[in-house]
Structures are given as C-alpha cells and as structure tokens.
Amino acid sequence: MIxxxxxxxxxxxxxxxxxxxxxxxxxxxVYATVPFYRKQFxxxxxxxxDISKLNDMQSLPFTTKxxxxxxxxxxxxxxxxxxxxxxxxxxxxxxxPTVVGYTARDINTWSELMARALVAGGATRGDIIxxxxxxxxxxxxxxxxxxxxxxxxxxxxxxxxxxxxxxxxMKDFKPTILTATPSYSLHLAEAAEEMGFSFADFHFRYGxxxxxxxxxxxxxxxxxxxxxxxxxxxxxxxxxxxxxxxxCHEAKQGLHIFxxxxxxxxxxxxxxxxxxxxETGELVITSITKxxxxxxxxxTRDITTLNPEPCICGRTHVRxxxxxxxxxxxxxxxxxxxxxxxxxxxxxxxxxxEPHYQLIVEREDNLDVLTVMVEVSENMFSDEVKQLQQxxxxxxxxxxxxxxxxxxxxxxxxxxxxxxxxxxxRVIDKRxx
Amino acid sequence: MQAEQISIFLENKAGRLSEVTGILAKAKVNIRxxxxxxxxxxxxxxxxxxxxxxxxQALKENGFTVRKxxxxxxxxxxxxxxxxxxxxILKNAQINVEYMYAFIRQSGDKAxxxxxxxxxxxxxxxxxxxxxxxxxxxxxxxL
Ligand SMILES: [Zn+2]
Numbered sequence: 001m002i003x004x005x006x007x008x009x010x011x012x013x014x015x016x017x018x019x020x021x022x023x024x025x026x027x028x029x030v031y032a033t034v035p036f037y038r039k040q041f042x043x044x045x046x047x048x049x050d051i052s053k054l055n056d057m058q059s060l061p062f063t064t065k066x067x068x069x070x071x072x073x074x075x076x077x078x079x080x081x082x083x084x085x086x087x088x089x090x091x092x093x094x095x096x097p098t099v100v101g102y103t104a105r106d107i108n109t110w111s112e113l114m115a116r117a118l119v120a121g122g123a124t125r126g127d128i129i130x131x132x133x134x135x136x137x138x139x140x141x142x143x144x145x146x147x148x149x150x151x152x153x154x155x156x157x158x159x160x161x162x163x164x165x166x167x168x169x170m171k172d173f174k175p176t177i178l179t180a181t182p183s184y185s186l187h188l189a190e191a192a193e194e195m196g197f198s199f200a201d202f203h204f205r206y207g208x209x210x211x212x213x214x215x216x217x218x219x220x221x222x223x224x225x226x227x228x229x230x231x232x233x234x235x236x237x238x239x240x241x242x243x244x245x246x247x248c249h250e251a252k253q254g255l256h257i258f259x260x261x262x263x264x265x266x267x268x269x270x271x272x273x274x275x276x277x278x279e280t281g282e283l284v285i286t287s288i289t290k291x292x293x294x295x296x297x298x299x300t301r302d303i304t305t306l307n308p309e310p311c312i313c314g315r316t317h318v319r320x321x322x323x324x325x326x327x328x329x330x331x332x333x334x335x336x337x338x339x340x341x342x343x344x345x346x347x348x349x350x351x352x353x354e355p356h357y358q359l360i361v362e363r364e365d366n367l368d369v370l371t372v373m374v375e376v377s378e379n380m381f382s383d384e385v386k387q388l389q390q391x392x393x394x395x396x397x398x399x400x401x402x403x404x405x406x407x408x409x410x411x412x413x414x415x416x417x418x419x420x421x422x423x424x425x426r427v428i429d430k431r432x433x
Numbered sequence: 434m435q436a437e438q439i440s441i442f443l444e445n446k447a448g449r450l451s452e453v454t455g456i457l458a459k460a461k462v463n464i465r466x467x468x469x470x471x472x473x474x475x476x477x478x479x480x481x482x483x484x485x486x487x488x489x490q491a492l493k494e495n496g497f498t499v500r501k502x503x504x505x506x507x508x509x510x511x512x513x514x515x516x517x518x519x520x521x522i523l524k525n526a527q528i529n530v531e532y533m534y535a536f537i538r539q540s541g542d543k544a545x546x547x548x549x550x551x552x553x554x555x556x557x558x559x560x561x562x563x564x565x566x567x568x569x570x571x572x573x574x575x576l
Contacts, residue, residue: 376442376475376498383440383502383549384531385470385477411475413444415496 003119003151004112007260008315012308015316019263020054022288027051027060030294033078036071037296057263058274062284062297068098068238077101079292089137090237097137100237101292107146109289113243113258114147120256120313121231122206122249123177125152130175130204132184133211134160139241140211144179147243153177160184163191170202178207182214182222182230186355189225204228206249210235210242213302213323215341217348218355232322238298239285245320251312254319261289264318265297266306269327280305282327283320301326303339329427331361333368333405340426343372343407346398352380353395358417363431370407372399375414434557435503436570437485438547441478442498445471453478453492460491465574466547468534481506481536481547483574503553506536506573508543508566516546519565526559528552538576545576 002008010018027048030037040061041047051057068076077084079101086102102110123129129148133140141159148155156175158166166188169175178185185207189199207226210233222230234255235242244262245255257264262285266275269282283300287293305321325339332338340359347353356375361368372395380391392409399407417425443449450469457464457480466481482488485501492499509515523530529551536545545568550556557567568576 378498378500381440381442381498381500383477383479383500385472388442388475388477389472411442411444413442413496414498416444 001119001124002314003116008116008256008258008317010260010316012316015259016054018260019288022260023054023057023263023286024048024051026286026288026290026294027296030078030296034076036067036076040296054263057286057297058265060297062272062299063295064299065098065238065301072097073099074101076295077292078294079103084292086142088139088142088237088241098238100139103291106240106291106293109261110143110240110243111146111150113240113261114143115150116147116258117233117243117246118144118147118151118153118177118208120246120248120315121177121208121233122229123148123151123153123208127177127205128154128156128173128175129177129179130156130158130166130170130173132158132160132166132178132180132188133242139235139237140179140181143235143241143243144208163188164195167192167195167197170204171197174203176203176205178204178226178228179233180207180209181211182209182218183212185209185222185226185230186218189222199225199227202227206231208233208246213325213339213341215344215348216322217345221348221355234302234320234323236300236302238295239287239300240290244285247322248311248313248315253311254307254321256311256313256315256317256319257306259317262287264306264320266304267299269299269301269303277306277308277318280321280324283323303327303330331359331370331427331429333361333370336403336405338370338403338405342403343399346402347372347374347395350391350394350398352377353391354379356414356417358425359427361427361429361431368431370405372396372407372409373412373417374409375417376411377414434505434567434569435553436481436506436547436568436573438502438504438549439480439482439485439488439492440500440502441480441492443469443471443476443478445474445476450478452495453497456491456495457482457488460487462488462491465576466534466536468532468547470532479532479534481573502549505548505550505553505556505560506568506570507546507548507560508568509546511542511544515544519546519560522559522563522565523550523556526555528556528559536573536576545573 031048044061083103084101089097089099131144135141207228208231219230233246235244245257265284266281275281283302302323307319354377358373360371395409463483468479470477531549533548
C-alpha cells in the first residue's frame with residue numbers, strides 16, 4: 001500500500017523539477033526572513049537567485065547543530081510567532097537544547113509524511129497503534145500520533161514509561177502496530193516476560209522503531225522477542241521529527257526519503273565534499289516545504305549511503321541505508337574508528353549474550369582504553385567462574401577480530417547499566433584531552 | 434540424592450554480599466553454607482539455604498541473576514585423612530571435582546562437604562559403594 005501514490009511514485013524527472021522549484025522558493029524565503037541564512041549566503045557570495053539547477057546547491061554553506069544552538073531559542077524561525085502553532089525541542093544532553101517551530105501547514109505536512117510512513121511500514125486504517133514514543137517536547141510521540149489520525153488508524157497515546165501498564169494495555173487492547181524506540185521495545189519484552197506474558201500471545205503485526213541507531217542483529221532480536229516485523233523509521237526534530245524516511249515493509253531494504261519534501265546529500269564528514277550515490281558518508285538534509293523552521297544543508301551527523309535503484313514497492317524515492325552510526329559518536333580508539341552499533345553486532349552474534357551493553361573509553365598513560373560492560377543474562381550465567389571468563393574472552397577476541405581494537409570486557413549485573421525509558425546511553429567517553 | 438544450591442552473579446563491589454544476605458534475611462531464609470568464587474571484577478556466590486524457592490524469588494525480584502545447580506553433600510569423618518579418603522575414591526573413579534566447600538553443622542561427629550562434580554550420578558554411586566554417606570537434599574536443608 002502507498003498513501004500518496006502521486007508523489008511517492010512520481011517519475012524522477014518530475015520529482016526533481018518539483019524539488020528545484022521548492023528549493024528556490026525556500027532559499028528566497030530564508031534569505032529574506034532569517035538573518036542567520038542571509039549572513040551565511042552573503043559570506044559565501046551567493047544569492048538565492050544563483051541556484052538554477054539542483055547541483056548548484058552544493059555551493060551553499062552547511063548548517064550545523066551549533067548554529068541552531070547559537071540562535072536559541074527562536075532565532076532560526078522563518079515566520080512571525082503569530083504563525084507558529086507548535087514548538088518542540090530536542091533533549092539537550094550536551095548544553096543548549098535546539099528549539100523548532102511549526103506552522104499549521106507544517107503540522108499538516110508532517111502528519112501527511114507520518115501517514116505515508118506508517119503505511120509504508122505496514123499500517124492500515126484498520127490497525128490499532130500502540131504509540132510508546134514519548135509525548136512532549138520530543139517529536140516522536142506527537143509525530144506518530146498525528147500521522148496515525150491522518151491515516152485513520154486507532155492510536156493509543158500511551159507514551160513512554162509506566163511499562164507494566166503498557167503490557168496490560170497490549171494484552172487487553174490488542175494493538176497491532178507498535179511504535180517505540182528499539183531499546184524501549186526490548187525493555188517492553190523484558191517487562192512482559194517478567195509479568196508472565198509472551199509477545200506471542202499479543203497481536204502485533206509490525207513494529208516501527210526509530211530515534212536511535214540500531215543494528216540488523218538487534219532487528220532480528222526484536223523480531224524474535226516481540227513476534228512482529230520490525231521496520232526502521234528515521235527522522236530528527238531539526239528537520240521535522242520522525243517521517244523523514246522509512247523502510248517499506250515490502251522490501252525492508254533501505255529507508256525511502258520523502259524527496260518531495262527533503263533533498264538528501266551524502267558528504268565526506270571531514271572535507272564536506274559531496275559523495276556520489278552508493279558511497280558512505282554523513283547525511284545532509286535540506287527541507288524544501290517547511291515554513292516555520294526550514295533547514296538548508298543541515299548536517300545530521302548520521303552515517304549512511306543513498307541508493308537510487310527502483311524499489312519493488314513502486315516508490316521512486318531514493319533509499320538511505322539503515323544508519324550505521326553517527327559521525328560524532330563514532331569513537332576513535334587508538335586511531336581505529338568504532339561505532340557502538342558494530343560492538344552491538346559482535347555481542348549479538350554470541351550465543352546467550354543480550355544487547356545490554358555500555359562502552360567506556362578512558363585514557364590511561366596517554367593510551368585509549370575501551371571497556372565494554374555487558375550485562376549477565378540468565379542464559380549466559382552458568383555458576384562456573386571459568387565459563388563466565390570464557391564469555392569475557394570470547395567477546396574480547398571477537399571485538400579484536402571484527403573491529404581491530406582491543407577491549408576489556410567486564411561482566412556486570414543485570415539492569416546495572418542505566419536504561420532510560422527512551423534512548424540507551426551506549427557510550428561514556430571519559431577522555432578529556 | 435543430589436542437593437540444590439543457589440548461585441548468584443555478583444559484581445565485585447563493596448556491599449553486594451551484605452545486600453544479598455540482607456535480602457535473604459528479610460525473606461526469612463536461613464543460609465546454611467556459603468562459598469564465594471571470584472575474579473578481579475566479578476564473583477559467583479554459592480549458597481545452600483533452607484528454602485530455595487523463596488530465596489530464588491526474593492533475589493530475582495531484587496534484580497540478581499540466579500541459577501539453581503545440583504551439588505552433592507557428603508559426610509566426612511572428622512579425623513585426619515577423612516577428606517583424603519573421599520578424594521582418593523573419586524580420583525580412582527576418574528570423577529572431577531569442579532569445586533567444594535564446607536557445610537556448617539551444629540552437632541554430630543562428622544563434617545559435611547558440598548561437592549560439585551562433572552558427573553554427579555556416577556559420583557554418588559561410587560561414594561555409596563564405598564560406604565560414604567551422601568546426604569539427601571531434604572535432610573541437608575534441615576541439618
Ligand atoms: Zn520500497
């Protein structure tokens with residue numbers, strides 16, 4: 001099923017001509033209304049009128065998270081506050097949060113994109129959607145909510161937290177679609193098990209998971225434990241929230257980016273050079289329909305690859321590969337690039353090991369030391385010290401073999417790694433150079 | 434003839450052991466024997482208690498990884514060579530001792546040792562044949 005046949009299956013040529021028109025209009029508007037962009041364009045020696053084909057946009061300067069923070073709270077808004085009907089903010093784990101605004105039309109656009117996304121992920125009007133994304137300043141909860149209503153599905157606005165009650169609702173209301181962060185979905189599975197329930201007795205068909213990077217192995221773990229098909233959804237509040245791209249359930253091979261609203265580029269994160277289709281780099285997004293908070297060449301820090309090949313589902317929109325990590329949480333351990341998701345893959349391939357882990361990086365005698373904390377599950381606990389040590393050695397050996405870095409492995413008690421109801425804290429970098 | 438022991442995964446952190454004993458005290462479980470095997474960062478605590486089911490539930494509720502394992506409790510003559518005699522019997526039968534620890538006993542002239550074997554059933558047979566008393570699980574918890 002496709003929600004908006006006309007736009008989602010539009011021939012590339014027509015799509016690109018719409019993109020150019022919308023890009024030009026957006027550039028003129030931000031130049032006129034956002035002092036930050038006017039300054040950026042001026043110092044790069046570019047006027048909006050200079051952009052006469054899509055490739056010309058490569059000469060525009062990037063926008064970064066820091067730029068958004070510097071203009072806290074409303075400095076990047078392109079419309080008067082009178083026209084803003086909604087404000088969201090990203091969690092400020094490091095310093096200032098970033099604040100985003102929406103006009104009534106933006107909310108409508110976002111709802112449409114989320115309706116498209118839910119349908120691509122397997123939802124229909126007849127589904128009951130258990131929406132466990134947090135409601136509030138975070139865009140996840142309300143994003144899914146509005147999309148589900150636009151589609152005409154039944155949405156349970158359960159939000160994050162109160163996990164036991166969620167399990168009872170899943171049992172009694174029989175929802176058929178689960179929307180949550182991947183780590184929270186495993187938390188739900190654990191809680192259900194502790195309460196004596198199994199997801200096999202629930203009625204889920206599809207789960208739509210996002211808001212944090214997760215590996216293919218974690219997908220398999222979720223599909224097994226939750227007895228559903230797991231779909232990856234992508235988005236970020238700076239761009240619109242969830243609904244920038246999604247996997248189609250037909251192929252589950254990359255996430256279609258809604259290109260009639262966003263222009264994606266892949267760049268080399270070090271040089272800023274635009275890379276051709278198929279190459280791996282940082283995703284950069286330009287929004288071309290947003291009114292209140294347009295972003296021009298926004299650096300997402302997410303590492304992926306774009307694939308323009310036609311898809312079996314019929315959508316013509318380019319697909320991005322599942323995000324393999326972030327260019328800023330990429331760890332450099334003694335010169336080797338390591339993504340937490342790679343460590344996760346190694347762990348998941350070892351029988352009995354569950355993906356509850358945390359990476360700690362420290363500097364001892366000027367050398368980086370990586371410690372991988374892994375929670376001991378009942379499956380791996382054998383009463384023999386020897387066997388537990390074998391687990392530690394095996395994990396350490398596999399990390400060395402697959403990633404080329406030396407890691408100390410430390411087994412820890414279950415639930416001792418801080419697990420928020422939303423995103424799991426995977427990395428603690430104690431190096432201060 | 435085998436007895437049941439509770440094993441608990443513990444991080445080497447100050448206060449963990451006292452936390453376990455506190456949880457068991459609150460659950461009114463009496464610890465009859467205890468052994469801790471540890472490495473630099475974690476340990477395995479092994480316990481013989483008077484009520485396994487209650488102990489296991491209380492510990493799991495408090496977030497510990499718990500496992501029940503089979504062990505064999507054996508009476509040992511309280512005289513020089515008492516333990517040697519038993520180990521010789523096992524050695525001759527080519528049965529390996531994974532680990533063992535002492536059981537606290539209030540009275541009687543015999544000591545009790547708790548063994549974990551690689552082959553429990555064979556161990557029980559050969560010990561019994563050699564007139565060594567293996568203590569039934571039920572009796573052990575009441576000793
Ligand atoms: Zn597709």
